[in-house]
Amino acid sequence: MTPERAPLLEVRDLVAGYGAVQVLTGLDITVAEGEVAVMLGANGAGKTTTMRAISGMINRKGTITFRGEALTRRAPDEIVRMGIAQVPQGRGTFTDLTVEENLRAGAYVRKGSGIEADLEEWFGVFPRLRERRSQKAGGLSGGEQQMLAIARALMSRPKLLLCDEPSLGLAPIITQELFDVLKRLNTEQGLSILIVEQNANLALRIAHSVFVLETGSIVASGTAQEISNNDAVRTAYLGY
Amino acid sequence: MTMPIKIRESSPLHWALRVVGVSALAAIAVYFASNAAPSTLGKITEACTLAIAAVSLNLLLGFNGQISLGHSTFAGLAAFTAGYSVNAWHWNPWVSLGVACVLCFALGLLLGLPALRLKGPYLALVTLAVAFVWPTVARKFLQQTVKASTLKGMRLRPPTWTGLANNRVDRALFLFWLSLVLLVITYAIVRNLRKSRIGRSLVAVRDNETAAAVMGVNLPFTKTVTFGISAALAGVAGWLAAAQLATLDENSFSILTSIKYLLALFLGGAATLAGPVVGAFTYFFADDLLKTNAPKWDFLPGPLSKGPVASFLLGVLVIVFVFIAPLGLVGFVKAQGRKLAVVVPPPLRPAPKASDPTAHASPAPAGEVE
Ligand SMILES: Nc1ncnc2c1ncn2[C@@H]1O[C@H](COP(=O)(O)OP(=O)(O)O)[C@@H](O)[C@H]1O
Numbered sequence: 001m002t003p004e005r006a007p008l009l010e011v012r013d014l015v016a017g018y019g020a021v022q023v024l025t026g027l028d029i030t031v032a033e034g035e036v037a038v039m040l041g042a043n044g045a046g047k048t049t050t051m052r053a054i055s056g057m058i059n060r061k062g063t064i065t066f067r068g069e070a071l072t073r074r075a076p077d078e079i080v081r082m083g084i085a086q087v088p089q090g091r092g093t094f095t096d097l098t099v100e101e102n103l104r105a106g107a108y109v110r111k112g113s114g115i116e117a118d119l120e121e122w123f124g125v126f127p128r129l130r131e132r133r134s135q136k137a138g139g140l141s142g143g144e145q146q147m148l149a150i151a152r153a154l155m156s157r158p159k160l161l162l163c164d165e166p167s168l169g170l171a172p173i174i175t176q177e178l179f180d181v182l183k184r185l186n187t188e189q190g191l192s193i194l195i196v197e198q199n200a201n202l203a204l205r206i207a208h209s210v211f212v213l214e215t216g217s218i219v220a221s222g223t224a225q226e227i228s229n230n231d232a233v234r235t236a237y238l239g240y
Numbered sequence: 241m242t243m244p245i246k247i248r249e250s251s252p253l254h255w256a257l258r259v260v261g262v263s264a265l266a267a268i269a270v271y272f273a274s275n276a277a278p279s280t281l282g283k284i285t286e287a288c289t290l291a292i293a294a295v296s297l298n299l300l301l302g303f304n305g306q307i308s309l310g311h312s313t314f315a316g317l318a319a320f321t322a323g324y325s326v327n328a329w330h331w332n333p334w335v336s337l338g339v340a341c342v343l344c345f346a347l348g349l350l351l352g353l354p355a356l357r358l359k360g361p362y363l364a365l366v367t368l369a370v371a372f373v374w375p376t377v378a379r380k381f382l383q384q385t386v387k388a389s390t391l392k393g394m395r396l397r398p399p400t401w402t403g404l405a406n407n408r409v410d411r412a413l414f415l416f417w418l419s420l421v422l423l424v425i426t427y428a429i430v431r432n433l434r435k436s437r438i439g440r441s442l443v444a445v446r447d448n449e450t451a452a453a454v455m456g457v458n459l460p461f462t463k464t465v466t467f468g469i470s471a472a473l474a475g476v477a478g479w480l481a482a483a484q485l486a487t488l489d490e491n492s493f494s495i496l497t498s499i500k501y502l503l504a505l506f507l508g509g510a511a512t513l514a515g516p517v518v519g520a521f522t523y524f525f526a527d528d529l530l531k532t533n534a535p536k537w538d539f540l541p542g543p544l545s546k547g548p549v550a551s552f553l554l555g556v557l558v559i560v561f562v563f564i565a566p567l568g569l570v571g572f573v574k575a576q577g578r579k580l581a582v583v584v585p586p587p588l589r590p591a592p593k594a595s596d597p598t599a600h601a602s603p604a605p606a607g608e609v610e
């Protein structure tokens with residue numbers, strides 16, 4: 001059982017898509033302060049679209065409230081400033097920039113003070129990145145690039161981190177390491193995290209609450225425990 | 241000592257190397273200024289002009305990933321603005337430089353708008369169309385406004401404080417120094433931009449638009465303004481060309497000029513700071529050498545002996561070179577140089593105290609060679 005926490009992000013009746021194509025057809029999710037929420041969905045269910053709608057990258061209808069403020073009409077840069085950072089699907093590291101430049105680019109919306117200190121802090125959390133500080137990001141392994149993408153997102157000092165399929169293309173052992181880091185960020189720093197995944201085994205271990213997305217809306221939700229015990233979900237997303 | 245040697249950024253050694261490099265370049269410039277014939281100085285001036293254009297294109301294409309085949313048009317617009325305003329309206333040439341840059345900036349912004357929706361080959365096509373339309377626009381302007389088939393170039397008098405007279409030799413010397421100064425300024429603008437927060441966002445947009453946007457980079461603003469700045473800098477090259485050419489006509493800034501900018505950029509290395517400068521000088525003097533020696537290729541069979549062999553050979557050379565060193569001359573040298581020495585960033589400062597918000601702003605303590 002998870003204790004009741006204050007809602008950080010509330011999404012109600014979210015409708016979004018691309019031009020005439022409607023992908024999300026009334027989606028509801030809630031991420032509480034300090035929790036790790038996982039949204040499960042098959043390929044094409046609309047996970048990335050949900051992330052893009054929250055980050056303000058596409059037009060959307062419905063209400064999205066973050067720390068009590070509506071953000072349905074806000075632009076991506078305002079949303080970053082409000083405290084939501086996204087790690088895009090496929091990592092999206094800037095391959096021709098060095099590791100350090102990638103991190104500094106993550107602090108784009110911030111001015112001046114504290115950026116150096118934050119670099120130091122995330123180099124502490126991700127020592128591999130410190131070793132490769134002046135190397136181009138394109139030369140990093142997949143796992144390192146995912147770590148870099150996360151650290152880069154953290155450079156904007158978010159309250160909520162959105163991770164779009166962080167395990168994509170990574171070996172299970174690397175994925176394990178990745179989720180360990182996310183877990184630590186959640187417990188040690190109080191960071192709230194929303195992860196979307198297709199393959200849920202590892203993600204569920206660190207999740208407090210879970211949502212199941214099917215063709216544009218949520219079909220099941222509950223605690224990680226409840227969802228793991230749901231037979232239909234288990235066969236579809238956990239593979240046993 | 242292990243290879244590669246590590247040099248700390250902004251350490252005394254790093255600064256010493258920079259000073260030596262800049263002094264060497266300055267010494268070469270002074271040497272040419274005092275020894276070279278006016279015709280040679282003229283060639284260097286032309287190479288500098290090409291370099292300015294290539295640097296401007298590098299900002300747009302190399303760092304921001306937007307291709308433009310229309311840069312000749314920006315140069316043409318600036319050259320015509322200068323030539324006409326100085327000759328017909330007796331404007332001060334320096335004022336015409338400012339106005340030309342503003343006009344080019346505006347046209348660049350305008351061309352940046354369709355560029356928001358287009359990528360790669362489609363953007364190339366739109367900018368190509370602009371380059372194709374330019375000669376017609378220029379011809380109409382010459383016919384209807386200038387009422388002549390050509391427009392006179394802009395004759396720059398050396399200012400009195402330079403101590404240079406208003407004769408052919410001194411004017412060549414003046415243009416030589418002016419082109420160098422303008423090249424240094426253009427280079428410095430692009431360099432400082434690239435090293436700043438804005439510059440990182442330019443490369444970020446090029447490497448991954450989605451990731452850049454979710455970090456808060458305003459894509460339309462960044463891309464159009466980059467287009468504008470790049471166009472304004474290309475305008476500097478055009479203005480400088482107007483100061484070198486006796487006459488300007490509709491073919492002075494054709495699509496071939498844009499191709500030349502592109503070749504110079506890729507020969508030197510796109511997305512590197514020095515690449516476009518090195519590329520422009522290499523391209524210009526290779527072209528010059530081949531042209532001077534063109535009669536020697538008479539022995540070639542058939543049409544090759546009559547046609548523009550020099551241009552053909554230069555084309556072949558550039559293609560071969562792009563295969564050998566796809567990152568350009570500078571990219572190639574950098575890759576080799578990294579085996580010998582690398583520049584590493586200074587150590588990070590510990591977290592600044594809340595009471596001292598400027599603590600992190602001062603440069604890190606200089607490190608030594610490790
Ligand atoms: N840029 C786009 N334009 C049009 N349709 C898109 C676009 N991106 C995704 N879609 C469609 O939206 C649906 C959901 O995609 P997405 O949100 O990426 O799914 P997921 O991330 O869950 O795999 C898919 O049917 C996909 O084809």
Ligand SMILES: [Mg+2]
Nearest residue numbers: 047048089165
């Ligand atoms: Mg997806």
